[in-house]
Amino acid sequence: MADHNDFGKIAEDMAAHYLQKKGCKILARNFRFQKAEIDIIAEKDHLIIIVEVKARSTDAFMLPQEAVTKTKIKSIVSAANHYLEEFNKDNEVRFDIISVLPDENKTLIIDHITNAFEAFDAN
Template sequence: MKGSDAEHLAAQFLQRQHLILIEKNYRCRFGEIDLIMRDDTVLVFVEVRMRSNNSFGGAAASITTTKQGKLIRAARHYLIQLNVVPACRFDVVLLTGTHNPEIRWIKNAFGE
């Protein structure tokens, strides 16, 4: 499974949880945000991670403090473009397995 497939599965999963997709693969000089979604009035920046198994800590272990910093800076860049700054949070969607992966959603996984 490719990263784009994992992001597509994650977006579908979150939409079934009533989140609204705003943007996929937002890129700027600070990094990339896989999914930007809205959960009621909250803007949600979503990092999607996929691993074939849970060896070496699995997908969650791959979200280092360095990666979190890049996501936060990219989110700030995105927010500067808006006229209004909504309530925000950072969620993580972890996919484990290659065929019919297990999906785990961590709301408010990290912040500033």
């Protein structure tokens, strides 16, 4: 089995490929601002999609989206704001989580949660 970082990279590649198949254009990967990092920034129909990729090599006790803490959300939001300013974009923004989990046959399954941060109380 690949080590954690390799698995994370595989998961990000899968997520990027999945988004492209859905008609998204990948604008950036691993966009860094201060301590924050955005895994994927994509665009579709003038909507900027900020994607946090969560990978689990085992069926852990916690859902991948539960691993995104309020602190992490805040840092992703600030990095997203910085990206929009830097590239002078005034598009609407959506925050998604794509989780990559193996099923019982070790096949990697993608779960795409759109508007993920709205499900959280990000205050």
